[in-house]
Amino acid sequence: MIQKQQENHSTAASKRAAQLYFSARLYEAVVAGDYPRVETLVDEGMNLDHCHAQNDPPILAAMRCDHRDAGTMVQLLALSGAHPAVVSQIDGACVLTLAIPRGQLSTISVILEHPGVQIHRPDNNGMTAYRLAEQCAYSPTGEAIFEMIKRHDQLHTPAPASMTPAARLCRAATMGDLEGVETYLDAGGDPDVCDGLHDPPLLIAAQSKHPNARYIVELLSKAGADPNVACRISGDTPLIVAIQRKEVGMVSHLLNNPKIDTHKTDKTGKSAHQYVNRRVAGADGAAIFKLVDAHCRAQTYQSGR
Template identity: 30%
Template sequence: MASSRFSDKVETLLEAVRSGNLLVLKKVASVLNESKIKGIKDEMGLSALHLGAFYGRTEICHYLIQDLGFPVDFLTARGETPLCYAAMKGCIATARYLISCGANPIVSEKDGITPLHYAAQCGHVKLVKYLLSLGVPVDITLNYANGAPLLIAASSGKASTVEVLLQHHADVNGATSPDHTPLFFSVRAGSLECTRLLIKAGADPNLKCPLGIAVQGGSVEIIKCLLEAGADPNLRNVCGWSPIETAVMCKKWDIVEMLFPLTSPLPEVHDWSVQGLLQYVNSNTFFQKYLSTFTQICGCVA
C-alpha cells in the first residue's frame, strides 16, 4: 500500500515537471526527501531535471537546482546532461539558465554526442548560434565516431544550421570514421539545399563518391548539381561501381540517359549502349565480379 502511494507521488511529481506546475511539484516535494527526489526517474531513465530541461521548464529547473540541490550536470545512465535535453528541443532560455548555473556546454555523453550535436541535428539555429558564441568548437567531435555537427546537420537536411556552421568555418570536407563527408550525407538525405550550400563552401564533389549515392536516391536535381560542381561521372565507389552502373541496377532510366554521354565506355561492357549496359549488369560476370565486395560492405549499393 505504501509502495502504491509512493508510486502515485512519483507520477504526480513527474507530471508536474512536464507540465511546468511548480505549485504541485513543491507540494509533492515537501513530503519526499531530497535524495528520493533525485533518484526518481521516468520510464526512459530521465530525472526530474532532465525532463524540466527537455520541456523548457526553466522555472522548474531553477527550483530543482537551487532549492533541491540537483547538480546542474546531473548525468543519466547514458551520460547525458540536462543541457543535452534542452538542446534536443531547442529550449534556448532553459539552456541559457543551465549554463548560467555552470552547465558545461562541451561535455558529451558516453557516445561523444555534445549539446551542439543535438542542436545541429534538430535544426535549432538559435541554440547553435548561442553555443558557438560560448566558444564551443564548431568541429567538436570528442570521441563521437559519427562526425562533427556539420555532418550531423547535413545528414538531417537542416540547411539553415548547415549555413550557420559553415559561416563559423566548419570543415566542409570533414569525414567520419567510415570516411563519409557532410556532402555525402546531405546527398543521402536528399537535401538539394544542403548540397548546394556545401558545394558553394568548397566541398569536394568527388570525395567519397557522392554522385553514386545521388544516383541511388534518384534526385536528378542533386545529380545535376554535383555534375556542375565537377563530380566525375566515371569515378567508381567503394564497391567498384560507376554511377551509370548503379543507375542501371536501380532502373533509373532517366539518369542512365543523362549519364551515358558523360561516361567513358567501360572495358567490361562489350556493347557500349544502354541496352548493352543492362545486359552486362544482369550477367553472371557482373554478379560474380562484385559479389565478394558487396558481401564485405553491407548495404553498399551506390
C-alpha cells in the first residue's frame, strides 16, 4: 500500500514537473511570437491555460505581444482548447479587451464563439469589452467590431421583462424576428424609435445578416420609417449598407421609397451613388448599379421638367 502511494505521488510529481516545463516553453514561444513552435507545443496535449510563474495565461500573453502573428496564435490556442474567457490576475484584462483596441476582427470573431465569454465583465479600471468596443468604433474596423459585440450581446443576453418597447424593436430587428417587429408596429409603435445610442431600427435591420433582414426593412419602410436615417458613428444609411452588402432586393425596395436620398453622404463624404460606382463587381453589383443609375436618371429627368 505504501509503495503504491509512493508511486502515485511520484507520478503526480512527474506530471506537475512536465506541465511546468511545458508552460515555460509555451510562454517563451508565445512572447517571442514563434507561431511554428507554438503550433508544435499545442500538439503535445498539455494544459494550455496553465500560467508560467506569475505571468498571464498563454492566450493573454499572446494577445499582449506586438508580434504580427499575435492574433493567429490567439486563435490557434482558443481553437485548441485554451479558455478564451480567462482574466488576467495582473490588471483584469481579457482577450477581448486586448484585441478590441488592436482591431483584431477575426480574433474577436473566434473568441465570441465561446459560450463562456463575458462582454460586460469589467477589468481593474472598470472597463468592459462592450464599452471599449463602443469607444473604439471610430474606424471601419472599429465599427465592425462594435456591431459584432452588439449583435453578440443582443443574441446571448436574455431580454428582461422590463425591456422598453424601443429596445424590443431594436432587438427584434437585429435577430430577424418578423413577428416581434409586426407586433410592435401593429400596436402603433414609432418605426424610427431608437434605443438609447443604438442605431435606428431600419438601419439595424439593413445591417443584420439574418435572412429576414430584407423583409424587416420592408415592414419598417411601409410603416413610415425614414429611409435616410444614418449611423451616428459612420454616417452609413440603409441604402449605403445594402449597396456594400450587394443586397439587390433590399436596394430595389429602398429605391422605391419616394423619400430616398441617393446623394446623402456618410462621414467619409461618399454617397450611395458614389459607392455603387465603386462596387460593380459581380452580377449583383452590376444589377445594383443599374438600379441606382436608373433611379438617379429618373430623378434628374423629373427635376429638369
